[in-house]
Amino acid sequence: MSAPAPALESDGTIQLSVVKTRHLKTPVVFGVVVVLMAVLFLLVPRGVTTTFRLGDATSSIAVPNLAVPTGLTSWLMIVVLVVLAALAAWNAWNYRKTPLWLTTVFAILAVVAFIVWAAAGGTFPVTSLLFGAVSLSVPLVFGALGGVIGERVGVVNVAIEGQLLLGAFSAALLSSITGNPLIGLVGAMVGGVLVSFVLAAFAIKYLVDQVIVGVVLNVLVTGLTGFLYGALLVPNEDTLNRPERFGRIEIPFLSEIPIIGPVLFNQTIIVYLMYITVAIVSWGLYRTRWGLRLRAVGEHPQAADTVGIKVNATRFWNVSLAGAITGIGGAYFTLVSVPQFGKEMTAGLGFIALAAVIFGRWDPIRATLAALLFGFATNLQNQLTVLDTPIPSEFMLMLPYVVTILAVAGFAGQIRGPAASGKPYIKG
Template sequence: MSAETQTTVEAAPREQAEARLRPIRWKFPITYAILALISLAVFALLAPAESQTQFRLATSTDFFTIPAITVPSAPTAWVLGLALAVLAALALLRAVQRRRLGVWHPIVFGALFVLAFLVWAGAGRGAVIPLVTVLTGALALSVPLIFGAMCGVVGERSGIINIAIEGQLLAGAFLAAVAASLFTSAYVGLIAAPFAGAAVGALLVWFSVKYHVNQIIVGVVLNVLVIGLTSFLYSTVLTQSPEIWNARQQLPALPIPILSQIPIIGPVMFNQTILVYLMYAIVILLQIFVFKSRWGLRMRSVGEHPKAADTVGINVNRTRTINTIFAGSIAGLGGAFFTVGQGLAFGQEMSAGQGFIALAAMILGRWNPVGALCAALLFGFSTSIGNVLSTIGTPVPSEMLLMIPYIITIFAVAGFVGRVRPPAAEGVPYIK
C-alpha cells in the first residue's frame, strides 16, 4: 500500500468521527421544506387548471431566434413542486447524517422555486414573461449594490467599518450629474463620481484613524451629512438652473460584437455601458488581488492582526487610510449609475437605501468579492422580478413584491445564511 493510499484510508475514519460530532443544523432543511410546501400548496394547487404560462427567451438582435416557450401552468407547477420536495428531503437526509450539501443544492433549489413562482404568477394572464428583460433588469439593479459591496469589502478587510456606503453612493450620483450636465458629457460625470465617494471615505478614515471616533457613529453622521448637503444644493442650485447643473446625460450602450448576439446571455451581459464593464473588471481584479497579491495580504493583515502587521514593518494606519479612500472611490463610481448610468437627473435621496443593502450583500458574501457579487445579484434579481410581474399583473400585491429584497436583507443581516466572522480587528482603532 502506497503512502498516499494509507493516508487516505487513515483520514476516512477521522472525517466520519468529525461528522458524528458535528451538530445537526435544522435551519436550512426546515426552510427548504417550507418553500417546497409553499410551491405545492400555493403554486401548484392554486394554478388555474386549463391555463398556460408563456416565456420569451430571445431578442430581435440574437444570432438566431428562440421561439417563446408555452407550458401548461398547473402540471408544470406540480412537477417543479415535487422536484423541490425531493431536494428538501435530500437536505433533511444530509442533515441527519451530519453531511454537508454542495453549493449546487441551494442554486438548483432557488432556480426551481423561482421558476415555479413565475409559472404560477403568469398563469392565465395573457402576457409573456420576458426572461431576458428580467435578467437584464436584475443586472442593472445590481450595479450600485455591487460597487457598494466592493467598497465594503476593501474597507472592512482593512479594519474600517464603512456604514457610509449610502452617503458615498449618493455623493457619487450628485457629482456625476453635476459634472455631466456642466460639461454636457456623461463620461465626464463618470470620471468625477469616484472623487465624491473618495472624499466621503477620506472624512470617514480621518475621524476614525486620526481621532479614533467610533466608526459606526461616524458612518451614520456622514450619511446624514451627505443627504443634507445634496438636498440643500439640489433645492438651491440645481432646481434654479437645471439646464446647466442638472440636465440629463446618459452613457451609451457599447455592445461587444458577436458576444452581444448570443441568445439570453448576450443582451444581458455584453450589451451594456462602460460602467457595467468596469464593474466586471473591478470584481475580477479585487478577487485576484485581495487573496493573491502583496497589497491584498497587507490589507487583510491590518484588518485581522494589526499588531503583527506593524511588527513586520507595515504602516497600519496609512494602509487603512489609503484603502478606505480607494474603497470610497469605488462606491462613488457605483453612485454614477443612478444618474449618468440611467440617463436621469439627480433627485433628492435617490440612492434610496441601496448602500445599506450593499452592506448586507457584503456580509452575505462573507467579505469576499465574488460572494458579495452573488448576493448583490440576488437582491437585484428579486427587485427585477417584482418590477416585471407588477407590469403584467399578478395575484401577489405589488407592495409584497417591493418588499422582497428588504426581507432578504433582514434575513441576511440576522445571520440566517449561517454564521459569518468579520475581520478580527474591524472597528478597532490601532494605537501604537
C-alpha cells in the same frame, strides 16, 4: 461545526473528544419555503399555460417562445424542492453542512416555480428580466466591493449609502457642466473618496465608533445633497442637472448570443468597468502583496505591525480606494439609469450593498453574486407587477427586502467577518 471537548479519564488524564453540531437552519428555511409555495399554489390555482419569451428584438438570432403547462410544471418543481429539502435535512442529521450547489439549485428552482405560477396566462420576458437585473445590480456590486475592501482592512463601511448618493450628485453636476460623462465619472469617484476620507479620519485617527460615523455620514450626505438639489440644481435645471449620459457599447458576436448576449455584452462602459473591477479586486485580494497586507491588517493588525506594515496608513488609503469604487456605482444612477439627479435617489441601496457584503462572506465574487441576487429580486418584482398576478402590489414591493432577510438570516448561517473589523488600532 465540530469542537474538541475535554473528558477526564479514570486515571486522571484528559482526553479530547469531538462535539458535533447539526446545522438545521438551512433545511428549516428550505422546508418553510416549500410549505409556503405549496399552500400558495394550492389555494390560488392559476391559468393553463405560462409562456417565456426567450428572444430579444435587438438580436439577429431568433429564439422561439417556450410555453409550459402552469399547474403540472409548478407541482413538479415542488416535488423536486421537497427532495432537495430532504437532502439538506439528511446532511444536517449527519452533521454535514448543506453544500453551496444544493442551496443554489434550490433557490433557482424555487424562483422558476414562482415565476411559472405568477406569470400564468401571460408572456414573461426572460431577457428583459436578466437585463434589468444586471442594470439594477450595478450600484450594488460597486457598493459591495467597496464594503468588502473596507471591512477586509478593518473598517466597517456603513457609509456606502452616502458614497453612492454623493457620487450620483457629483456625476450629474460635472457631466452637466462639461457635457462629458467621463468627467462626471471621475467626479463621482472623487465624491465617494470625500465621504470615505471623513469616515477614515474619524474612525482611524480619532477612534470614533465606525458604525456611528457611517450612519452620521449617511444622514449628512442625504441632507447636504438634498439642500444643494433644491438650492442649486432646481433653479438651474437646464444647465446643472442635465447630465450627458453614457450610451450602450455593443460587442460584436458576443452580443448575438441568445438570451445572455444582449444582457452582458450590450451595455454601457460602467457595466464593463464593473466586470473589470470585480476581476481585479478578486485577483488582487488573494494574489498580490497589496491584498496580503490588506487582509493581514484586517485580521491581526498587531502582527502586521510587527513585520513593518503601517496599519493605520494601510487602512486609510484602502478605505479611500473603497470610496472611489463605490462612487462609480453612484455615477450609474445619473450617467446611465436616470437622466438627472433627484433627492435621496439611492433609496437605501447602500444598506442592501452592505447586506450583500455579509451574505457574500466578505469575498468579492460572493458579494457580487449576492448583489446580483438582490438586483434580480428587484427586477422580478417590477416584471411581475406589470403582469396580472394575484399577489397585491404592496406584497410585491416587499419582495427584494424579503429576499435580503432570507439571504442574510436564513442562508448565510453562522459567519465570521475579519477579526479586527470595526476595531481601532492603537500602536504599542
